[in-house]
Amino acid sequence: MCGIMGYVGSSKAAPILLEGLAKLEYRGYDSAGIAVFDKDINIAKAKGRLQILSDMVDGGEKIEGCMGIGHTRWATHGEPSDVNSHPHYSQNKTFAIVHNGIIENYLKLKNELMEKGFKFVSQTDTEIVANLLEYYYNGNILDTIIKATSRLEGSYALGILCQDDKNNFYAVRKDSPLIIGLGKGENYIASDIPAILSRTRSVYMLEENEFAIISSDSVKIVDSNKQPIEKTVRTINWDVSAAEKGGYDSFMFKEIMEEPKAIRDTIHPRLSDDSIVLDDITLTKEQLEKFNKIYIVGCGSAYHVGMVGKYIMEKHLRIPVEVMIASEFRYCDPIVDEKTLVIMISQSGETADTLAALRECKKRNARILSIVNVVGSSIANESNDVIYTWAGPEIAVATTKAYSTQLTVIYLIALYIADKLGKITKEELKQYITALRKLPDQVQQVIDKKDEIEALAKKYYQSSNVFFLGRNYDYAVAMEGSLKLKEISYIHSEAYAAGELKHGTISLIEDGTLVVSLATCDKLFDKMMSNVKEVKARGAVIFSLAKEGNKAVEQESDYVFYLPDTFDMLLPSLTVTPLQLFGYYVAKARGYDIDKPRNLAKSVTVE
DSSP states (O other): OOEEEEEESSSOHHHHHHHHHHTTGGGOOSEEEEEEESSSEEEEEEESOHHHHHHHTGGGTTOOOSEEEEEEEOOSSSOSOTTTSSOEEOTTSSEEEEEEEEETTHHHHHHHHHHTTOOOOSSOSHHHHHHHHHHHOOSOHHHHHHHHHTTOOEEEEEEEEETTOSSOEEEEEESSOOEEEEOSSOEEEESSGGGTTTTOSEEEEOOTTEEEEEOSSOEEEEOTTOOBOOOOOEEOOOOGGGGSOTTOSOHHHHHHHTHHHHHHHHHGGGEETTEEOOTTOOOOHHHHHHOOEEEEEESTHHHHHHHHHHHHHHHHHOOOEEEEEHHHHTTSOOOOOTTEEEEEEESSSOOHHHHHHHHHHHHTTOEEEEEESSTTOHHHHHSSEEEEOOOOOOOSSSOSHHHHHHHHHHHHHHHHHHHHTTOSOHHHHHHHHHHHHHHHHHHHHHHTTHHHHHHHHHHHTTOSEEEEEESTHHHHHHHHHHHHHHHHHOOEEEEEEGGGTTTTGGGGOOTTOEEEEEOOOGGGHHHHHHHHHHHHTTTOEEEEEEETTOGGGGGGOSEEEEEOOOOGGGHHHHHHHHHHHHHHHHHHHTTOOTTSOTTOOSSOOOO
């Protein structure tokens, strides 16, 4: 959530800042602003879309200066408004800052500063940081930043301009991502790679409590004791086109279309003949044997991946698996120790609740295995082991290919551990690997039938309530299908374990209510059809997903979408894609901005 962009060089800064912020619009925001150093620090900001700001400053041409910082804000403290937008000046305009994250002790600091005569014009926690810098300013900017940030509790990535330094701007991060882009005669900061990808592929990943002094021809990074830190330059190997729409009408649709490739990129390098190779995972058979419990922790769609993982791992490993929402995990006094394997799932690797849960587990000596997409992210860096999904950039707020690649990693982990522990035979593993190799092509087969989903969406896009039903794996996928629909189409939608609906919620079913029935589990098919009959008797319209060849499903369904046949364990990868497409086509029919759903952000770096 929120976006940061910074630039220093020989070119006019404002157009470059606006260009970079435009690449970060996917993160979710409600206002935007830039601060550029000319003879003084000049700020322009506005509530609403970035285009409003761009029009106000003529695409940046109205603002002189070759150094500046920019921001797109997702409101946490104070309503969306021009005044609450970033950047924020300090009281005497000595400093201007942009900030991602949340300052948890801002009220205490604000009261302290007000007692010392400081006045505030916004409702934000960020303005407190700007005034704290001014309060501690002693002529040495770096010393001031180190002192001020030592008072902050919470998370922050900061870009800082000072009126007394026309050559450098400053950056620091704690629990919120920030990268430094390295150019020739110019350098950058950004909260995510797409902001600078068209200008440089060489970056430093700023780590926890590292301070950067950035000029046009140098980047100096130090710790809180001002000791120099040697950084490794990382080269970004994405194609620029990977962060662009490439002719599609939305990033979400493009990323659904990319799922076969993303799944292939995730799976195939990890399959060697008839075995599974998991990168640099160091877990030995002896270590795996001592685990008596597995936790899977995530937020939103990552949590739903964990739900699938529970069914798979308990079946194949015969180890108790508990799936927890990350925001609840750290506060439930979890029973975690050195005999616990904790699997953390996060696309960005920066999700605040998941990161906090990880640190809670480390305190209790649990083993941490993370599934993330972003190399060098905080969760990846702080885990004992990490498996990257290699999904490439995911721009749309509503995750699709990241979810699908996380699922494939869950399959790989489950089979890897089962093999190590002797829970499956070599022949069984060989059969699963053969099925995994086919999976990307099977997902493509599902996508090739997208017109069927679009036709159904056009019939039911005006629904006010939709229910998703499933059992076992299908219930876990139903949760994700329901989330996809509600987050981009704003239709009320709920997912239920099919046998549970009759315990109260069936009272909401009336004539014409759309019920999406996931009926892919052979052993539970008859029970699933009994539940479908219950809602159909109350007037529901039934849209079923089933494996090809299962004609029995047609007896109780108004519409059926058939999926290629594979092992039950792998079916979630095929079942979720039509549900993603259904959410997309419904939102499109309703005329909504699919990539920028209201009130949502891509990377949630606040609690």
